[in-house]
């Protein structure tokens with residue numbers, strides 16, 4: 382099976398995807414994944430219906446977006462001009478099967494990602510996104526649009542990066558009723574908390590998280606809790622079709638904590654963690670919050686350090702089920718895209734057998 386991808390945004394995650402596809406060449410069975418289109422503000426709009434060379438793409442990223450390596454294939458078209466219309470033309474091109482949306486997360490409007498997703502889905506293109514904006518704001522309508530056009534929308538990377546969480550809800554945990562969750566859902570802030578506990582400076586820790594590819598384009602979303610707020614909305618709506626919006630999730634980040642708060646907790650064997658949580662009440666309503674919590678040693682989330690994230694689901698049959706793994710990172714998040722592509726291939730094959 383062949384998937385021809387359009388990558389929208391060529392920052393950390395989509396560059397990570399190119400590296401990962403190169404590393405996995407020949408290891409994905411009959412799944413042939415090609416990148417036939419790319420749109421990025423710094424690069425412009427690039428296409429090659431036969432597939433762009435992965436080494437040339439990596440060289441382009443490494444060289445700070447010089448296009449010499451891409452130009453060595455005469456079939457590759459490059460236009461430096463990029464605007465919404467050019468990007469929408471690209472995502473709907475006949476040489477694109479799957480659009481991988483990885484531009485910045487806008488928590489207020491979801492744009493321009495929302496327009497990219499809608500255009501792709503309404504032309505029957507599958508969408509895979511790591512972008513939390515469109516999913517937190519329009520999960521239900523995007524899913525309906527996909528279904529109406531025989532397409533799929535997948536977003537495993539939107540919560541806890543490459544660590545499988547949303548897929549577990551839909552597969553292995555399906556026989557359980559999940560009545561709540563609490564988790565460390567932001568890699569950057571957890572990384573900064575660890576650095577502060579080690580005595581490092583706040584701003585230096587944030588810069589390090591940016592260099593490592595963990596932070597949002599605007600890191601105040603990580604530190605102020607807004608990123609976790611979006612993830613809580615996505616989880617609650619996935620679990621319970623709760624119709625939750627950001628306004629329903631009171632939110633405080635880690636910016637009110639001082640180094641002395643953190644070190645005092647540490648001396649007492651406790652740890653500050655930024656926790657996103659939600660609970661379904663007996664009447665079906667959902668209460669949710671994002672806040673720093675001082676956790677005792679032995680709490681399942683207390684020992685989760687650095688960029689690692691973890692979530693504990695409160696289930697009727699198993700009690701607490703905790704999933705832990707990387708919460709951010711370029712290749713780690715690209716892995717979520719790859720896992721969505723593999724699932725999409727399985728589902729497409731299943732539909733072909735039935736037809």
Ligand SMILES: NC(=O)C1=CN([C@@H]2O[C@H](COP(=O)(O)OP(=O)(O)OC[C@H]3O[C@@H](n4cnc5c(N)ncnc54)[C@H](OP(=O)(O)O)[C@@H]3O)[C@@H](O)[C@H]2O)C=CC1
Pocket residue numbers: 389390391392393394395420421422423468482483484485486493511512513538539542594595596597598708709710711714
């Ligand atoms: N990094 C991570 O660990 C994770 C990231 N995510 C999400 O994945 C998405 C991508 O993250 P990441 O790759 O780290 O972000 P980056 O900021 O590294 O990359 C985003 C890229 O998109 C480009 N871009 C911005 N607007 C447009 C546009 N209108 N059209 C085309 N390209 C555009 C940016 O260009 P320019 O730089 O010029 O603005 C940049 O190159 C974000 O939504 C993020 O929240 C989710 C999970 C983990």
Ligand SMILES: N[C@@H](CCO)C(=O)O
Pocket residue numbers: 539541542566567568569570595596597603608708709710
């Ligand atoms: N900026 C986010 C990326 C993953 O969504 C984080 O640090 O968790």
